[in-house]
Amino acid sequence: MTKQADKARDWVVNCAAPLWFKYGIDWKQGGFYDALDLDSCTNIASRKRLRTATRQIYVFSEASRMGFHEGKAAVEHGLEFLYRRARNGSGGYLSHFDLNCEPLSKDQDTYDLAFVLFSLAQAYQLLRREQEREEALLVLRYLNTELRHPIIGFLEGSPHRGPRRQNPHMHLLEACLAWIPFDETRGFRRVADELVSIFHQHFLNVTSGAICEFFDESLEGRSRVPEVVEPGHLLEWIWLLTQYWQATGNPQPYIAQIYRFAHAFGKNPQTGLLFGELDSQGNALGSMVRLWPHTEWVRAEVSVLDGGQSKDMMQLEQATTALWRFLNAAPVSGLWLERHDGLRNQFLSEPAPATSLYHIVGAFSALAAAPHDRATAPFLKTI
Structure with missing residues (x-):
């Protein structure tokens, strides 16, 4: 694994980070660009997003930390950018901005707020400024007081729109795990425990191992949207539960x-890549797959x-390949x-979205970590 770790670290430190530092940051107006042209490396997006900024803070x-x-x-x-442009007076954060960093709406997204918490944890770990820890506790309080679902878990955002998804809850767990080592209040531990309990009781089919994406308001049943299982999220949950x-x-x-x-249903034997979506029985729902599930395959x-x-x-x-x-x-x-089209077995030539760098760096960070820094999960005897 050492050779793979060195290759991964080199790609991050000597290729991706310098390129996105030079071309992916708007040093004048603030924030980060959403996507870069594959040839010129110039910005091609007409907006900026909170999601991109928070993920780039992690990147x-x-x-x-890698060098x-x-x-x-x-x-x-x-x-x-977070403090001056995205934070609003209510304690939350706005999600969408024009290229001058002016808000495009007052909507807030729980998924995005999870990444605010996650990015603050990463920044705190690097900079050790109390400002980030204090801000994270304020965001956690906002989630607990303003975005609690009246039945269970968290709303999709403000305003709330269905169907309910496992995805925001999954990333809230990721954020809480990042804060647990630095949180004397144990507030993040309590939410993490709750989210794992919700996962076992509502998201996971304990018989098959499938994890559905969409649910009704109670999380007790599937939503009217057709059942969808994403192999990438199955693998991501393995990493997070570990x-x-x-x-x-x-x-x-x-x-x-x-x-x-x-492994039984998520891999496309024709391409050597993953499927993007399955139904709950494991049948593929299409031929297209994005990059990010393969990063979660590596981490799993x-x-x-x-x-x-x-x-x-x-x-x-197989995963790293x-x-x-x-x-x-x-x-x-x-x-x-x-994106890769499995039907034609070819990649689509499109601009590179900045948000995917979070996934790539996460996978390469897992590869590059020394064994004693990694999670120990003695469940392998049952796999």
Whole structure:
């Protein structure tokens, strides 16, 4: 795994981080650009998003920890955008802006607020400023007081629109896990415990290992939207449940079932890549797949190997090979092609979206971490 780790670290520190630092940051108006042209590396988006800013704060925090020395300046730039442009008077954060960083609406998105918390944790870990911890506690209070669903879990945002999704809850768990080591109030631990309980009771089919995406208002039944299972999210939950296990000491059942479902149905044997969407029975719902599920495949396989009871590297090799195909297909190192059409077995030539860099860096960070820094998950005997 050392060779893969060195290759991953080199791509982040010497290719992606310098490119996005130079071309992906709007140093004049503030914030980060949403997408770059594959050839000229210029911005092609007509808006800016809170989601992009928060994810780029993570990217440059992690890149800095890997050795990219300019990363701190990018993180500080991102925090300035959050505090000066995106924060609103109610305690939340706005989601959409024009290129001058003027808000396009007053809507707030719980998914985006989860990434505000996550980015603040990454920035705090890098900069050790109390401002970020205090801000995170304010955002957590806002979520707990203003965005609680009257039945269970959290609203989709303000205004709330159905169907309800597992996805915002999953990223809230990710954010809480990032804060647990630094939170003396235990507020993030309480929410993390709640979210894992909701996952087991409502999102997961404990018999099959499938995790559906959409639900009704009570989370008791599926929404009227057709059932959708995303292999990328199956693999992402494996990583997060393993991280939760490590952080709390609470063993997590059903990881093996999720892993088996993902491998039995989630891989496209014709392409060597994943499927983008399945139904709850494991049937593919289309031929198109994006880059990000393959980053979660890498992280899931790292979790499995770090359980210490398997030395079979084949699945990790398949996952990293699949991810590198998206990166190597781009004409400029540090960019990538975002989508692959499995029917034609070819990549689509489209601008590189900035938000995908969060996924790539997350996968490469997992690869590059020393074994003693990784989660230990002794569930492998059941896989």
